[in-house]
Amino acid sequence: MATIMKKVDAVIVGFGWTGAIMAKELTEAGLHVVALERGPMQDTYPDGNYPQVIDELTYSVRKKLFQDISKETVTIRHSVNDIALPNRQLGAFLPGNGVGGAGLHWSGVHFRVDPIELRMRSHYEERYGKNFIPKDMTIQDFGVSYEELEPFFDYAEKVFGTSGQAWTVKGQLVGEGKGGNPYAPDRSSHFPLESQKNTYSAQLFQKAAADVGYKPYNLPSANTSGPYTNPYGAQMGPCNFCGFCSGYVCYMYSKASPNVNILPALRQVPNFELRPNSHVLKVNLDSTKRKATGVTYIDAQGREIEQPADLVILGAFQFHNVRLMLLSGIGKPYDPITGEGVVGKNFAYQNMATIKAYFDKDVHTNNFIGAGGNGVAVDDFNADNFDHGPHGFVGGSPMWVNQAGSRPIAGTSNPPGTPAWGSAWKRATADYYTHQVSMDAHGAHQSYRGNYLDLDPVYRDAYGLPLLRMTFDWQENDIKMNRFMVEKMGKIAEAMNPKAIAVLGKKVGEHFNTASYQTTHLNGGAIMGTDPKTSALNRYLQCWDVHNVFVPGASAFPQGLGYNPTGLVAALTYWSARAIREQYLKNPGPLVQA
Amino acid sequence: MSDQDRDNPRRDFLRKSLTLIPVVTVASTGLGGSMLMATPEPAQASPAKAPASEKAYEPSYFTAEEWAFINAAVARLIPADAQGPGALEAGAPQYIDRQMNTPYASGALWFMQGPFNADAPPEMGWQSKLVPKEIYRLGIAATDSWSKAFNGKTFAGQDSATQDDLLRRLEAGGAETGEHFAAVPPKIFFNLLLQNTKEGFFCDPIHGGNKGMVGWTMIGFPGARADFMDWVERNEQYPFPAVSIRGERA
Numbered sequence: 001m002a003t004i005m006k007k008v009d010a011v012i013v014g015f016g017w018t019g020a021i022m023a024k025e026l027t028e029a030g031l032h033v034v035a036l037e038r039g040p041m042q043d044t045y046p047d048g049n050y051p052q053v054i055d056e057l058t059y060s061v062r063k064k065l066f067q068d069i070s071k072e073t074v075t076i077r078h079s080v081n082d083i084a085l086p087n088r089q090l091g092a093f094l095p096g097n098g099v100g101g102a103g104l105h106w107s108g109v110h111f112r113v114d115p116i117e118l119r120m121r122s123h124y125e126e127r128y129g130k131n132f133i134p135k136d137m138t139i140q141d142f143g144v145s146y147e148e149l150e151p152f153f154d155y156a157e158k159v160f161g162t163s164g165q166a167w168t169v170k171g172q173l174v175g176e177g178k179g180g181n182p183y184a185p186d187r188s189s190h191f192p193l194e195s196q197k198n199t200y201s202a203q204l205f206q207k208a209a210a211d212v213g214y215k216p217y218n219l220p221s222a223n224t225s226g227p228y229t230n231p232y233g234a235q236m237g238p239c240n241f242c243g244f245c246s247g248y249v250c251y252m253y254s255k256a257s258p259n260v261n262i263l264p265a266l267r268q269v270p271n272f273e274l275r276p277n278s279h280v281l282k283v284n285l286d287s288t289k290r291k292a293t294g295v296t297y298i299d300a301q302g303r304e305i306e307q308p309a310d311l312v313i314l315g316a317f318q319f320h321n322v323r324l325m326l327l328s329g330i331g332k333p334y335d336p337i338t339g340e341g342v343v344g345k346n347f348a349y350q351n352m353a354t355i356k357a358y359f360d361k362d363v364h365t366n367n368f369i370g371a372g373g374n375g376v377a378v379d380d381f382n383a384d385n386f387d388h389g390p391h392g393f394v395g396g397s398p399m400w401v402n403q404a405g406s407r408p409i410a411g412t413s414n415p416p417g418t419p420a421w422g423s424a425w426k427r428a429t430a431d432y433y434t435h436q437v438s439m440d441a442h443g444a445h446q447s448y449r450g451n452y453l454d455l456d457p458v459y460r461d462a463y464g465l466p467l468l469r470m471t472f473d474w475q476e477n478d479i480k481m482n483r484f485m486v487e488k489m490g491k492i493a494e495a496m497n498p499k500a501i502a503v504l505g506k507k508v509g510e511h512f513n514t515a516s517y518q519t520t521h522l523n524g525g526a527i528m529g530t531d532p533k534t535s536a537l538n539r540y541l542q543c544w545d546v547h548n549v550f551v552p553g554a555s556a557f558p559q560g561l562g563y564n565p566t567g568l569v570a571a572l573t574y575w576s577a578r579a580i581r582e583q584y585l586k587n588p589g590p591l592v593q594a
Numbered sequence: 595m596s597d598q599d600r601d602n603p604r605r606d607f608l609r610k611s612l613t614l615i616p617v618v619t620v621a622s623t624g625l626g627g628s629m630l631m632a633t634p635e636p637a638q639a640s641p642a643k644a645p646a647s648e649k650a651y652e653p654s655y656f657t658a659e660e661w662a663f664i665n666a667a668v669a670r671l672i673p674a675d676a677q678g679p680g681a682l683e684a685g686a687p688q689y690i691d692r693q694m695n696t697p698y699a700s701g702a703l704w705f706m707q708g709p710f711n712a713d714a715p716p717e718m719g720w721q722s723k724l725v726p727k728e729i730y731r732l733g734i735a736a737t738d739s740w741s742k743a744f745n746g747k748t749f750a751g752q753d754s755a756t757q758d759d760l761l762r763r764l765e766a767g768g769a770e771t772g773e774h775f776a777a778v779p780p781k782i783f784f785n786l787l788l789q790n791t792k793e794g795f796f797c798d799p800i801h802g803g804n805k806g807m808v809g810w811t812m813i814g815f816p817g818a819r820a821d822f823m824d825w826v827e828r829n830e831q832y833p834f835p836a837v838s839i840r841g842e843r844a
Binding site for chain 2: 070
């Protein structure tokens with residue numbers, strides 16, 4: 001029998017970025033809020049203590065901060081005709097665990113969104129016609145515009161302490177010749193901090209990109225270029241490019257995280273409680289199945305606890321949100337055969353390509369120097385910044401040098417043809433480790449009828465519940481775009497005049513490789529939209545079917561973005577919180593009539 | 595491969611009888627330790643200092659036969675040569691033995707619920723039921739049995755050229771290994787051995803490998819310095835030697 005706790009106003013599942021933002025917003029509104037985080041308590045001290053955290057083996061290689069998949073993982077198959085197999089070792093993606101979630105170990109590339117990507121289907125139909133979109137591509141509009149979200153992007157950047165260079169502010173050109181992005185949408189204010197310094201690798205990319213006629217700009221980074229205090233009073237120190245960023249706790253208080261930027265403020269308020277080691281099993285619904293009554297979780301000692309609440313926020317990682325909805329019976333599960341149902345629909349990822357350029361010993365790229373969010377990028381082939389008409393694919397890709405710091409066990413690479421061991425490997429590794437530039441095309445990934453999430457019929461987690469099953473593979477549109485981007489980025493690499501080049505792009509017929517890290521930018525499965533027949537959430541991230549459940553996170557994206565998702569995740573969470581504070585609490589019920 | 599030390603009789607002797615060698619005390623690099631006699635040759639060509647070691651390490655997981663294999667194999671995967679010390683001198687065998695006592699080696703970091711499909715294509719990732727401890731136990735026995743079938747010698751007893759040849763064949767999938775590798779696929783064994791050897795060459799010395807930070811020194815990685823504010827924008831060689839978590843300087 002479950003122990004029943006005292007009822008609270010709101011319970012939040014997961015304490016990463018979305019959980020922390022919601023906790024702050026809802027406690028500001030006077031609600032009594034409990035956040036349940038299944039992993040342990042984590043913070044700059046002791047988890048990011050110098051020098052213990054400067055340990056590649058423990059963090060990058062043995063993956064200390066990531067989800068413990070010995071207890072729960074996902075299964076993966078390439079099509080409905082295959083039998084899904086468990087993701088037994090972390091590979092393609094690295095979800096977080098513990099207080100801060102992936103927000104504690106992320107890199108910090110902090111973008112907004114290209115406005116057309118919020119109305120992807122409408123935009124493509126308007127410019128290229130309905131037939132341009134492949135038949136099985138299920139892209140949709142988000143149901144919210146850039147103009148509506150702008151104040152929330154702006155506020156999130158102030159909370160994160162983001163470094164960057166505006167192109168225009170309130171219509172005034174401010175960023176020309178200073179590293180601004182001419183393709184960026186208008187802003188209501190400058191970035192809180194100026195851009196970070198550029199590594200020598202990024203300088204090489206900047207010059208080469210300009211030489212071939214592209215328009216390089218400084219990446220917006222949630223790593224601080226100087227000291228900063230955010231609107232919550234949280235203090236950050238300047239990033240020193242330590243090179244232990246992605247996969248690590250920042251020892252310098254320089255990388256924005258829920259732990260550094262929001263939790264210190266929440267600790268001050270009496271109406272907030274954070275319970276780590278609390279693993280939520282399901283959302284409980286009343287007999288009508290239209291209203292949630294709270295959640296059930298397992299505590300650190302293995303006891304089953306019920307936490308009643310008026311409002312339930314699912315703030316876990318993308319695929320955990322989807323799994324919790326499926327396990328709880330919230331929303332109609334998606335069926336890829338009929339195309340009906342919504343939960344699990346439009347699962348999308350990131351379409352990556354990488355080029356590495358190797359140099360002589362007079363080019364010192366010093367790859368151990370780095371910060372996760374810094375770098376130089378071009379948007380000439382992102383979103384719809386070029387005419388897709390002659391190329392026959394949907395989607396775009398920013399390209400960049402984002403030198404986050406490479407370490408010797410996992411971060412060395414040698415020119416193609418170098419043996420993997422022996423004296424020849426040794427010599428090449430010594431020759432090239434500090435003399436190479438790695439650049440990425442961070443391609444948008446579209447949603448398709450056959451890429452979706454549901455519950456696995458065979459494999460179960462440590463608590464006996466079905467694992468989430470991913471049915472996912474690359475489609476023709478993805479390969480076509482990837483090859484186009486490799487060609488365009490190849491021009492930048494060649495303009496650097498390196499000794500050798502390695503290209504890691506997709507080949508025709510290539511399947512999704514679960515073992516090779518790509519990004520942790522997983523999208524969809526509980527998507528927002530304007531029609532309950534085609535989306536699980538309305539434009540305020542409220543469940544169409546259960547009005548007191550809100551589901552912030554990239555699970556709400558109907559398809560993937562060219563940019564990294566965290567900036568849009570944060571802005572949408574603030575947007576949703578505003579709707580809860582100003583509309584829902586006064587009159588609890590659906591915020592949009594179906 | 596152009597190993598200058600190939601079949602050097604002294605090195606060969608050292609490799610085979612490593613656990614039997616007494617240590618000699620020398621004025622070391624401030625660690626107050628002593629030094630194993632496996633000094634890289636030619637010493638004057640080595641950019642890194644000779645490695646230091648406290649005393650001969652006694653393996654806690656590997657048997658004497660397995661320990662001889664590990665010592666021999668890592669010395670071929672990352673050999674001591676003109677570039678400097680190799681994985682043996684860096685203490686990779688000790689590192690690997692210590693790792694065998696961690697949750698990693700028991701597969702406790704992985705999802706290990708059945709059913710297993712060990713023959714799944716590589717893009718489905720790890721699908722074997724085997725865990726690192728088992729892979730070493732089975733893989734070393736298989737390699738030695740395969741090696742003996744040629745000339746009666748274990749892997750550790752073969753000359754360097756033969757050892758390299760055997761390793762290359764395991765790396766390629768070892769189709770010709772026959773029944774010797776019935777219990778463990780040669781490639782899984784080879785990949786694990788190579789991965790752990792590189793870990794032992796490049797990890798922080800706190801884990802028992804990379805002694806004297808020889809791996810870091812070879813490639814110019816500054817270790818735990820982790821503060822490059824003044825170096826971000828420069829096209830210059832970083833001038834400072836590596837430091838470790840414990841504060842040792844290379």
